[in-house]
Structures are given as C-alpha cells and as structure tokens.
Amino acid sequence: MTVVLNQSGAIQLIGACSVDDAEPLLQLLLANPIAPIDWRNCDTAHAAVIQVLLAAMRPLRGPPAGTLLKGLKGPAFGPFDRGNASPAAPKMQQPIGAFGSECRAVPEKACLTRS
Amino acid sequence: MNEFMEQFLLESRELVAQAIDDLLALGQNPADRDRLNGALRAFHTLKGGAGIVDFAAMARLLHAAEDVLAAGRSSEASIPPDVLDPCLACLDLTSRWLDAMQARGETPIGAELDANDMIARLHASRDDDEHAQASLPEAGDWLDRLDASALEAIGRPRTALRYVPDQDAFFQAHDPLAFVAALPNVISIDACLTGSAAALEIMNPFSCHLDLVVVMAASGEDVRAAAAGALGVTEIRELDPPGGVAVTTVLGEHSAAPAVEAIERSLMTTDPASVQADLPLPAHSPAALRVAMSRIDTLVKLTGELIVLKNALGHSARLSQNDTTSGALAASLRQQHAQFERLATELQTAVLRIRVLPLRSVFRRFPKLVKEISASVGKSVRLVSEGDDTEADAMIVEALFEPLLHILRNAIDHGIEDPHSREAAGKPAMGTVVLRARRDADSVVVDVRDDGGGVDVARVRAVAAERQIAGPGVLAAMADAEAANLIFLPGFSTASAITELSGRGVGMDTVKTNIERLGGRVVLETRDRVGTCISLVLPFSLMKTAIMTVEVAGQVCGLPLDTIVETTSVHRDRVIQIGSGHAVVLRNRTLPLIDLAHALGFRQERSASTEARIVVMSVETQMAGLEVDRLGERMDVMLTPMDGLLAGVRGIAGTSLLGDGRVLIVLNAEELLG
Numbered sequence: 001m002t003v004v005l006n007q008s009g010a011i012q013l014i015g016a017c018s019v020d021d022a023e024p025l026l027q028l029l030l031a032n033p034i035a036p037i038d039w040r041n042c043d044t045a046h047a048a049v050i051q052v053l054l055a056a057m058r059p060l061r062g063p064p065a066g067t068l069l070k071g072l073k074g075p076a077f078g079p080f081d082r083g084n085a086s087p088a089a090p091k092m093q094q095p096i097g098a099f100g101s102e103c104r105a106v107p108e109k110a111c112l113t114r115s
Numbered sequence: 116m117n118e119f120m121e122q123f124l125l126e127s128r129e130l131v132a133q134a135i136d137d138l139l140a141l142g143q144n145p146a147d148r149d150r151l152n153g154a155l156r157a158f159h160t161l162k163g164g165a166g167i168v169d170f171a172a173m174a175r176l177l178h179a180a181e182d183v184l185a186a187g188r189s190s191e192a193s194i195p196p197d198v199l200d201p202c203l204a205c206l207d208l209t210s211r212w213l214d215a216m217q218a219r220g221e222t223p224i225g226a227e228l229d230a231n232d233m234i235a236r237l238h239a240s241r242d243d244d245e246h247a248q249a250s251l252p253e254a255g256d257w258l259d260r261l262d263a264s265a266l267e268a269i270g271r272p273r274t275a276l277r278y279v280p281d282q283d284a285f286f287q288a289h290d291p292l293a294f295v296a297a298l299p300n301v302i303s304i305d306a307c308l309t310g311s312a313a314a315l316e317i318m319n320p321f322s323c324h325l326d327l328v329v330v331m332a333a334s335g336e337d338v339r340a341a342a343a344g345a346l347g348v349t350e351i352r353e354l355d356p357p358g359g360v361a362v363t364t365v366l367g368e369h370s371a372a373p374a375v376e377a378i379e380r381s382l383m384t385t386d387p388a389s390v391q392a393d394l395p396l397p398a399h400s401p402a403a404l405r406v407a408m409s410r411i412d413t414l415v416k417l418t419g420e421l422i423v424l425k426n427a428l429g430h431s432a433r434l435s436q437n438d439t440t441s442g443a444l445a446a447s448l449r450q451q452h453a454q455f456e457r458l459a460t461e462l463q464t465a466v467l468r469i470r471v472l473p474l475r476s477v478f479r480r481f482p483k484l485v486k487e488i489s490a491s492v493g494k495s496v497r498l499v500s501e502g503d504d505t506e507a508d509a510m511i512v513e514a515l516f517e518p519l520l521h522i523l524r525n526a527i528d529h530g531i532e533d534p535h536s537r538e539a540a541g542k543p544a545m546g547t548v549v550l551r552a553r554r555d556a557d558s559v560v561v562d563v564r565d566d567g568g569g570v571d572v573a574r575v576r577a578v579a580a581e582r583q584i585a586g587p588g589v590l591a592a593m594a595d596a597e598a599a600n601l602i603f604l605p606g607f608s609t610a611s612a613i614t615e616l617s618g619r620g621v622g623m624d625t626v627k628t629n630i631e632r633l634g635g636r637v638v639l640e641t642r643d644r645v646g647t648c649i650s651l652v653l654p655f656s657l658m659k660t661a662i663m664t665v666e667v668a669g670q671v672c673g674l675p676l677d678t679i680v681e682t683t684s685v686h687r688d689r690v691i692q693i694g695s696g697h698a699v700v701l702r703n704r705t706l707p708l709i710d711l712a713h714a715l716g717f718r719q720e721r722s723a724s725t726e727a728r729i730v731v732m733s734v735e736t737q738m739a740g741l742e743v744d745r746l747g748e749r750m751d752v753m754l755t756p757m758d759g760l761l762a763g764v765r766g767i768a769g770t771s772l773l774g775d776g777r778v779l780i781v782l783n784a785e786e787l788l789g
Contacts, residue, residue, distance in 0.1 A: 019285055022320035029315060047292035048285050051325055054308050055315045068296050073305040 003028060010061065011035050013042035013049070022048035029056050039064040053077075120220065123168050127213055130157045130164075131206050132476060138199050138206070139482060145193035154202075155184050161209065172226035173212060179234040180205040185350070201233070201240045203483055208233055258352065261305070261330055266354070269302050272334040273354040277327070279309060280347035284323045289346045291325055298341045300332040323347075330354075408509075411469050418463045419753035425459045426750070426774030428452045460751075467656045472512045474552045474561070475503040480516065481523060481550060488527050495534060495545040496527050505552035507559040508657050511633055515561065515651070518626040522563045522649050523548060525623065530567030530647050540644060542566065557655050558635075558677070564648040570599045570641040578607065597736050599641050603627040631785070633657070634768075636735065660754045660768075662781055664747030665730060668717035671747065671773065673781035680731040680738065682746050687727050699729065699740050706731065708740045714787060715766070732784050739788045754781055 002017045003025045011028050013021075029035070029052070037053065038061040039045075045053075045066075053060070054076045062077075063070045137154035141147055158181040165173035180202050187194040208229055215223035261275060276298065280291040295304055305328040331338055335353040342349050432452045436445040478500045489496035507515075531537075531546035538544050549564040572595045579585055579601050590598065601607060605624040627637050635653035654660070662673035663682075683701065690708060691698050697708040708729065712718075729740040752771035757764060768783040 019290070019321070026315070026318065026320045045292070046285075047280075047290050047323065047325055048320055050292055050306055051308065051323065052315075052318075052320050054306060054325075055318055068292070068304075071303060073303055074307045077306070 005032060005035065006038070009035055010038040011058075013037065013039040013045065013064075015041070016043050017045040017049045019046040019048045022046065022052050025049060025052050029058065036061055039069065041065055042069060045069060120168060120216070123164050124213055124217055127161055127164055127209070130161045131210055131213070132479070133157045134161070135203065135206055136479060138203050139479060141194055142196060142199050145196065148188075151184065151188055151194060155181060155188060158184065158202075168222075170212075170216075170222045170226070172222070172230035173209060176205055176208065176230040176233055179237045183237050183240065188352075198240050200483075201237045204236065205233055258354075261303075261328065266302075266330065269330075269332045271355055272332070273302075274331050274333055274335045274338045275352050275354055276329045276331070276338055276342055277350045277352075278329065278342070278345055278347060279326050279349075280323045280345070282322045282324065284346045285321050287346060291323065291327060291347070294345065295327050295329045298329060298331055298333075299337050302330045302332055304329050411466075414466050414469070415753075418459070418466050421459050422463065422751070422753055423772045423774075425452070425455055426772070427776075428455055428774075430774035463659065463751075467508075467659060470509050470656070471506040472509045473504050473506050474512055474515070474559075477512055477516050477519065478503040478550060478552070481519070484520065485523060485527065485548065488524055489531075489546075492528055493533070494527060494531055496531055497545055497547055498523075499547060499549045500551075501549065502552040505554055505559060507653060507655060510657055511559070511635075511653050514629065514633055515653075518629050518651065519550070519561065519563065521623070521626050522651075523550070526563055526565040526567065526647065526649075530565040530569075532568050536568075540568075554655070555652075557661060559653045559655050561651045561653070562648055563650075564646060566646040569643045569645055569647050570602065570639070572598050572641070572643070575599060575601050575607075579604075582607070594736075596640075599639055600736065602639070603637065634660075636785075638735070659751050660781065661749065661751050663730070663749050664779065665711070665741075665743040666745040666747060667712040667715065667743050670715075670717065671777065671779055672711070672715075673750075673752065673771070673779050674730060674732070674741070675768065675781065675784055676749060678732045678734055678784035680733045682728070682730050684726045684728050687725055690727055697742075699727075701731065701740070704738075706738055706740045708742055709787070710742045712742075712744070714741075732788065734785050734788050737788055741787070752779065752781065 002014050003021045004012050004014065005028055006012045009032070011025070011032065013025070017025075029037075036059045037056070039053075040062055042064045043066040045064075050072070054074065057076055060077065134154050134157035137150045137157065140150045141154065144150070158177050162174050162177040162181060165171075165177060183198055184194070184202060187198060212223050212226055212229075258275060266273065276295070278291060278295055280289065281287075284291055292304070292306070295301065307326050309324045309326045333341075335351055338351055342351065428448070429452050432445060432448040435448055436442075481500070482498050485496060485498040526548050527546070531548070532540070532542075534544040537546065547566050549562070551562045551564065553560050553562075576590050576593075576598050579598070580587055580590055584601060584604055584607065585593075603623050603626070607624065630637050630651050630653065633653055634657065635651055638650040638652060639647070640650070641647040661676040663676055663679055664671050664673055666672070685699055685701070689699055691700070697710070698705050699708045700706075708727075727742050728744065728746055729742055730746070731738065731740050754769040754771055756762075756769045757767055761767075766783055766786045768781045771779045771781060773779045
C-alpha cells in the first residue's frame with residue numbers, strides 16, 4: 001500500500017506512488033479534510049499524484065525521500081514541515097543525473113488504461 | 116512627483132519607443148527574431164516598471180501584449196501582422212498614460228477600463244490567429260516562477276521550458292513529471308495547476324491540469340530536440356539573451372530596489388549587439404546618457420555668459436589697440452581673444468549638441484498613423500521616411516510632431532487624390548508621401564512631399580475673394596506661389612467637405628504659428644497635378660542665433676543673418692519716392708525701402724550723405740531693403756526672448772549683450788517687413 005492514513009491521522013505516501021494512487025489519495029483527502037500529508041518516505045510519485053497534492057494545498061511533512069520530489073518547486077511544496085529529525089533538502093545547483101533514471105521507471109509501472 | 120516616478124516615466128518612454136521601433140521593423144520583416152526578442156524584452160521591462168510603481172492596469176495590459184507576442188515567438192511561423200497592430204495600440208495607450216502621469220503625478224483615472232478594452236482587443240487578435248497549435252493557458256509571466264538563486268548558481272547556456280500537457284496525457288501512459296525530469300541537465304522543476312483545474316471536491320484525478328516550468332543547463336536547441344515527444348503545449352525560452360533574465364529573476368524577489376537595478380542593467384544591455392563584440396554596433400544604439408534638462412540648461416546659460424565675456428575681451432583688445440603706447444599689449448590681447456574665441460565656440464557647439472536628438476524619435480510614430488489616416492479616408496498611401504537620423508534640438512524635435520501630423524493629414528486628405536482619379540490621371544493608385552529631413556547649414560529642413568493633385572490655386576483665390584481675405588486687385592496681382600500661401604492664413608480652408616481629419620480651417624495656420632514660434636518658417640511649393648511639398652525650415656539650435664549688427668540713430672541692432680540676402684550701398688538719387696514710401700531698384704527689381712530708424716520710432720533726420728546703406732532682406736516670398744546708418748559685424752549670440760510686458764512688442768525677436776555691456780536688440784525680420 002503506497003497511500004495510507006496512519007495512526008496519527010496523517011496521510012502517508014510510501015515508496016513509488018503510481019498513477020493508480022491518485023484516486024485513493026483524493027478520497028483520503030476528502031474524507032479527512034484536515035489531515036496533513038507525510039511524504040517523507042515517498043521515493044517517486046506520478047504526475048497525477050503530484051496534481052492531487054497541488055489541488056489539496058495541505059501542509060506537507062517532508063522533505064520526501066526521492067531526489068526528484070525533493071527538488072520540486074511550487075506553492076504546494078515548501079517550506080516543508082520537517083518534523084523532528086529530517087535533514088535539510090540539498091540546494092540544487094548542479095544538474096542531477098539521478099532525475100532521469102529514478103523517474104523513467106515510473107511511467108511503465110504507472111500506465112493507466114481507459115476504462 | 117517623486118524621483119522614483121520621474122525615473123519610471125523616463126525609462127518607460129524609452130522602452131515604449133524601443134518597442135515601437137521593434138514592432139514596426141517586425142511589420143517589415145515578420146521573421147526577424149531579434150526584433151521580436153527586443154520587443155518582448157521592452158514589454159517585459161515596461162511591465163516590471165509598472166509593477167514597481169503599483170500601476171496595475173498598465174502591468175496587466177503589457178502582460179497581455181507580452182503573452183500575444185510570446186505565443187508568436189514559441190511558434191516557428193512568422194508573426195502575423197494582425198497581432199502587431201493591437202500591440203502597437205497598447206503602446207499608444209501606454210504613452211497616453213505616461214503623459215497623464217507626467218501631468219498629474221499619479222496613475223490616470225479610468226486606466227482600468229481602458230486596459231480592459233485593450234486586453235479584449237488583444238485577445239480577439241489572438242483568437243483570430245488560426246494556428247494549428249493550441250495556445251498556452253495564461254499563467255502570468257511564467258519566467259517569474261523561476262527560482263532566482265538557483266538560476267544565478269548555474270552555468271550557461273540556460274533554457275527554460277514551460278510544459279502544459281494535454282488533459283488526457285495520463286491516459287496515454289504519459290507521466291509529464293517523468294518526462295520533464297528526463298530532459299537534459301534539469302536544474303529545477305516548478306509545478307502548479309492550470310486555471311482550468313477544478314477544486315479538490317470535484318476534481319478528476321486522471322485529467323491532467325498541470326503546468327510545469329523546468330530550468331535546464333542546456334542550450335535551446337538541445338531542449339527543443341528533447342522536448343519533441345511532449346504530449347501538450349510547450350514553450351521554450353533561452354535565458355541567456357541579455358536583459359531578459361536579469362529582470363525576470365529579480366522581479367521574483369518582490370523587492371523594488373533590486374528590480375530597479377535590474378531594469379537599469381537590462382536597459383544598458385538592451386541591444387544584443389552591444390554585448391557581442393564581434394557584431395558591429397547599430398547606428399541607432401540606445402542613448403547611453405541621460406541628463407536632466409535643467410542641468411543642460413545651466414550649462415547652456417554658462418556658455419552664454421562665456422560668449423559675453425569673449426565679446427568683452429574683443430572690445431578691450433580694440434580699445435588697447437587704439438592706445439598707441441601699448442602695442443605689445445594689444446597684440447597679446449588680440450591673440451588671447453582669438454584663442455578664447457575658438458575655445459568658447461567649441462565649448463558652445465559641444466554643449467548645444469547635448470540637447471540634440473535625431474528626428475527618428477518623431478518620424479517613427481508616423482508610419483502607423485499614416486496607415487490609419489489613409490484607411491479612414493479610403494485611400495491607399497505609402498509613407499517614405501528619409502534622413503531620420505538628422506539631428507535637431509530636443510525641444511524642436513518634440514515640438515515637430517503636431518505640425519508634421521497635421522501636414523501629413525492634409526497631404527493624405529486633400530493632397531492625394533482618390534485611387535480612381537489617380538488612375539485616370541495616369542498615376543499609380545497608391546499615393547506616396549515622402550517625409551524627408553536634412554541639415555542645411557545652420558538649419559534643419561523637414562519636407563513633406565506628396566504626389567497628389569497640388570494646391571488648387573484657382574480655388575484658393577476664389578475662397579480668398581469670397582472671405583474677403585484680400586481685395587480682388589491684390590489677388591489678381593498675386594503670383595500663383597503667393598496665392599497658394601494663403602492657405603496658411605487663419606481660418607482659411609479649401610476643403611469642400613469638412614472631414615474628421617482635417618479641413619477645420621485651423622490647421623495650416625496653427626502649423627505656421629507653431630513653426631514660427633520655434634524660430635522657423637514654412638515654405639510651400641506646389642505644382643498642379645504633380646504634388647505639393649511643404650518644407651519646415653527650423654534652426655538647428657534654439658540657443659544660438661547668427662546675426663549681423665547694424666546701427667541706426669546711435670542704437671546698435673541685430674538682424675537675423677538667415678534673412679539677409681545682401682548688403683549694398685546706393686546713391687541717394689536712386690531712391691524713388693512712391694506715395695509716402697520709398698523704393699529702390701536693384702538689379703532691375705524694385706524693392707520697397709524701409710527706413711529702419713523710422714520703423715523703430717527713432718525720429719531722426721537723414722544726414723545729407725549721398726549714399727544710402729541698405730540691407731536687403733527676404734522673408735518668405737517678400738523682399739525689401741532696410742536703410743541703416745552703418746553696417747556692423749557678424750556674430751553668434753545667445754538670444755534671450757523678451758518676457759513680461761515686453762513679450763508682445765512687435766518687431767523684436769529678443770536681446771543679447773554686446774562686448775561693451777550695451778544691450779543688443781535683435782529684430783524680427785518677419786514682423787518688420789510684414
């Protein structure tokens with residue numbers, strides 16, 4: 001399970017969140033209108049998931065584990081609520097080669113078929 | 116008005132002028148990417164400035180215009196001409212706003228409504244533009260979303276990409292985020308939702324409404340190649356052209372000071388050629404120096420005093436020369452005076468040149484106006500501008516717009532015939548108006564020449580008789596050239612139909628008055644069925660006047676040198692009495708002879724000298740002789756116009772000081788002979 005509501009009432013994103021996780025995430029957000037989102041253990045996320053996060057505009061507990069996600073900019077993504085022990089996100093000044101390899105795996109896995 | 120606002124107005128005017136230049140050049144050559152980029156930079160910087168002075172309507176308008184142009188830049192095709200007109204209209208509106216701000220010191224009332232109308236017009240032009248590619252949704256200037264600090268830290272080349280995927284991109288197994296992450300050398304990704312995204316409660320998570328902005332340390336070409344597989348609309352901007360990024364990055368910080376600095380920086384590097392050493396500098400590189408007019412005026416006054424001092428030195432030299440005991444002193448003084456004269460003249464020329472502007476700043480406004488005017492009267496007219504790099508005093512250049520516009524309107528409305536009449540007369544259906552500027556010694560001449568039907572002199576005579584402007588005898592005696600000049604009389608209008616443009620009968624009179632107020636004159640030359648040329652002859656500088664001194668009744672007077680044809684001396688027997696006046700025959704031409712002493716009210720009896728000294732003067736088509744007691748010398752003076760109660764005195768152009776401290780009255784030839 002990559003999108004869950006944990007015991008402390010936060011919605012957690014874990015591992016690689018595919019396009020199929022967008023709908024459950026949306027439902028959880030609607031069912032828990034004040035629940036924060038914790039994506040510290042999230043490695044990758046499909047654009048559909050990111051889109052739901054953007055629409056939700058909820059506080060994000062981060063930074064996320066994945067380099068690509070850490071580097072995301074925009075009104076919804078920072079500054080992160082870092083909790084207690086999260087290390088600061090590294091400042092992106094050099095091209096990050098890992099971007100490509102990390103993310104190219106996602107689309108194959110996250111192929112959505114028209115129903 | 117505070118200093119900040121003044122600076123804004125100054126810079127904005129320059130940017131508006133530059134944007135107009137670029138857009139007009141784009142009209143000539145729609146594929147000129149440099150001009151398009153230049154226009155975009157000018158619009159962008161103008162918008163930034165408007166934001167700084169909290170002029171939201173202007174920022175909104177320029178943003179919309181910038182979007183329209185940017186859409187043109189992102190496509191490979193040339194800019195469609197129907198996009199340029201509304202953009203030029205935007206700049207016109209901006210100019211009017213700037214004028215209003217200059218006058219009132221605050222943002223103009225009603226600007227919001229004007230901006231709404233103009234934005235609607237801009238959008239309409241874009242809707243008309245039938246491009247196969249969908250346009251990008253509006254999202255502010257997306258470059259503003261870039262992270263300034265990240266941009267500073269990366270090397271060049273740098274390119275930004277905006278990617279708005281198709282709404283069904285997810286259904287096509289496309290992950291836009293992964294797609295942009297795989298682009299070359301990605302530095303940052305900024306994600307937000309497009310305006311069409313729904314609220315969380317009703318959103319369809321599988322319909323894509325993302326708007327991504329990616330910065331890469333890669334060239335535009337590499338990015339273009341890599342982004343070829345995008346499923347949606349992309350826009351690529353290279354961040355390295357000078358000016359663009361500096362403003363963009365700093366505006367993102369929402370602080371005025373760095374933005375001002377960035378605007379200044381971008382202004383200094385506005386032209387790409389100015390930072391590329393291997394390219395020749397264009398002849399029309401943007402002004403590098405801005406000096407407050409008041410400071411220049413102080414300098415001009417100072418040099419004026421220096422000239423007075425120079426004249427005083429000359430006077431001393433002459434005095435000492437008459438003193439036979441100190442010949443050596445005289446020689447030295449004369450030598451010093453010669454050197455001083457050279458230096459003072461050079462200084463004066465240099466200072467006067469600071470006030471000088473090319474006529475281009477006025478001329479460039481006309482192509483668009485001529486297009487509009489000719490369209491409104493259903494004629495086809497092309498405007499040819501020549502010599503727009505001719506320079507003149509800034510005040511003259513600025514004051515020329517209205518008179519020239521009126522002359523152009525007249526030329527199009529009354530001069531150029533309708534297409535059918537032209538074809539019937541064997542002329543091309545499209546009329547031509549040539550606007551030409553040239554330097555002629557100490558004058559600047561601006562000709563407006565049309566290839567229309569010429570002034571209908573018979574009709575001018577008829578109207579003059581009808582309105583009792585001149586008696587039938589006088590009219591009959593008038594040469595055609597003189598009769599044509601009647602159109603410059605107040606209230607004269609030959610237009611059989613008063614149109615919206617001209618023909619109110621106030622125009623040509625106002626043109627003449629305005630030009631004469633600037634120390635210039637208007638010359639009309641017309642040929643039936645061939646065309647008309649109206650020339651405005653203006654002084655190069657308002658500050659310096661070349662005169663010749665003459666003496667009457669012990670008083671020294673100055674006569675403007677450009678009105679003097681010759682000086683001569685005739686035997687008094689040759690002066691003929693005609694009624695109460697006098698005349699003299701010179702080279703088989705009878706000239707009225709005016710006794711200057713009498714004309715100026717000095718009741719002096721002529722001495723019994725056998726010779727009459729005469730200055731022959733010419734004003735417009737009229738020539739006359741002025742009898743004087745003594746002819747003096749030629750000199751350049753800084754003319755001080757008459758003010759206060761004396762401002763209305765006829766016959767006097769102004770005053771200056773002579774070397775011995777006496778006041779020199781400079782006469783106005785037009786009023787003396789008129």
